[in-house]
């Protein structure tokens with residue numbers, strides 16, 4: 001590639017926005033995997049990937065995990081660069097936790113319906129309405145929203161953290177009303193819920209899943225708590241991404257209907273290769289998939305480019321970072337016992 005083409009290509013990689021890859025020569029297949037592994041060595045980078053990422057990215061990652069596990073890895077890594085394969089709020093949390101590292105995200109348009117639907121300003125006005133309340137916020141939110149929160153939770157540690165909060169104060173839970181409702185039931189705590197939801201988990205159809213269960217009497221339904229209550233009520237087991245993985249691995253049942261983002265099936269099949277895993281059905285009968293459009297914006301090609309050019313990079317204002325760090329540290333502190 002000529003210097004001119006390379007410079008042009010670099011100028012096409014904005015800090016925020018779409019990657020334009022038309023003019024670039026990108027290795028393919030095994031060469032692409034090798035190029036990514038070479039870049040990892042050359043740049044002393046670590047690749048962190050969420051379970052909902054495309055399988056090829058999961059396979060090339062140094063560490064695969066849920067939000068809590070990835071946050072811990074990001075905090076502790078000694079690599080110079082973190083290539084974060086997940087959605088924007090996750091990469092931003094990595095930067096908040098480990099600001100001296102360069103954090104790159106293959107596609108900054110990898111957003112999240114929960115994060116997009118809850119603002120710092122919105123939480124500020126809820127606090128004004130309920131001045132005595134503790135604000136517990138799901139990690140699926142942006143830095144401004146985190147900065148207005150008292151404690152952050154993930155689906156792995158939410159129950160433990162909610163139970164640990166003082167009982168003489170009300171709790172505002174944002175932004176996922178489905179997870180909030182589930183936690184209120186599990187912990188017996190009254191919660192004021194933000195009206196947000198995950199577009200993927202809300203798409204599961206209770207009627208179609210009930211039919212699936214009737215047609216597969218030997219199967220168990222397992223569901224993520226971001227799903228709506230009628231789906232959770234049908235489930236034999238409800239848990240975080242990691243908890244669902246462990247359940248499939250250890251439970252005696254041989255067949256599972258899985259109500260969460262279907263990227264998780266890749267790791268489930270590796271951990272329980274002899275078990276049958278079926279994605280739960282969604283409302284739209286023309287589409288049986290339950291893929292997160294945002295998570296799937298990341299591709300191997302974009303991962304290669306972001307590592308090569310160290311763009312798009314996640315940057316955050318230091319004052320905001322410090323305010324957002326406090327509730328994340330509170331979470332890490334309150335959930336030391338959660339795996």
Ligand code: SF4
Pocket residue numbers: 052087111112113114115140198199200201261292293294295
């Ligand atoms: S699966 Fe839902 S909660 Fe997770 S990133 Fe996608 S939209 Fe957000």
